[in-house]
Amino acid sequence: MATTSKSARRKGRAVTIHEVAAAAEVSPMTVSRVINGNANVRPATREQVMRAVRELGYTPNLAARSLAAAQGTRIALIYTNPSGAYLSELLVGALRGAARCAVQLVVDSWDGLSAEAERSAARALGRSVAGVLLPPPLCESKGVVAELVAADVPVVALASARFGDDVSHVRIDDFRAGREITEYLLSLGHTRIGFIKGHPNQTASTRRFEGFQAALATAGISLDSGLVQQGYFTYRSGLEAAEKLLARRKPPTAIFASNDDMAAAVVSVAHRRGLEVPRDLSVVGYDDTSAATTVWPELSTVRQPIASMADSAMDILVRAINRKEKDVHMVVDHVVAHELVRRDSVAPPASQD
Structure with a gap:
């Protein structure tokens, strides 16, 4: 094992994960895996890292650990929307939100599924993800929503005018x-x-x-x-x-x-x-x-603002997932401001005859 100066502790400065990695002669990513209990680390390497942690008096950053834990949170975005332009905006926002919240985004299309097949897919989905973002028209499916709610999976319906007590909404008026x-x-x-x-x-x-x-x-x-x-x-x-x-x-x-x-x-x-x-x-x-x-x-x-709405929906889902551990159920109805955009396709009528 490489020798690392202990001056950081003597000066009262917190030891960094990079210093632990240098002392254990592994990468910072390997140190992170050991600290967060990842099973994909060899026993000898794990012991080497933990020895460096003890010798250097390393204390993991709690915020960083929370972020690493969130990497295992899987949120699904399921779509059947026929508009490619709409879907593109939706994906941009969902990916941006997933990156910011440090969650795994699972994207799947249910195009062509019957109502019963959608319910079956929702039932299976409820066993494999922590939250679901449903854009239109799936957010209007009572069957799909019922299956996810029954599985105790937080759901955010995007761009739906309907509001109920079971799922959160992000929409415009x-x-x-x-x-x-x-x-x-x-x-x-x-x-x-x-x-x-x-x-x-x-x-x-x-x-x-x-x-x-x-x-x-x-x-x-x-x-x-x-x-x-x-x-x-x-x-x-x-x-x-x-x-x-x-x-x-x-x-x-x-x-x-x-x-x-x-x-x-x-x-x-x-x-x-x-x-x-x-x-x-x-x-x-x-x-x-x-x-x-x-x-x-x-x-x-x-x-x-479809992309921003999807981004906000990811925030709501992550908060709901965290609250669920405390047995707190909260439904959000987030109404986003819209804007009238004036371009060149409109003019006064030439004639009303």
């Missing part, structure tokens, strides 16, 4: 955001506004449509059901809905699509029909994902 962006179109003089709904399996879709309706009612404008089309948060569903709206004898002067993917599809259909955006048609989206700025003109939209 979709009703208010839907109303505000509609009011923006109305303020410019649009009164014939088309609306493309989000997927009916998500409560946020309903709240956005309710906000749209509320803004029209306040302005004294009756809802024209012919200007409302069902979408499913996919680009293709946006194409189909936009074709129907713009094929009308009296088409809308503006279209509010319930996410950016569908709004980008509206712009594409408008261009194909020889319409100029925003001179002939104003278009607004929702979420402010990368899809909003990869089309021309760039989309006015509601900024839902």
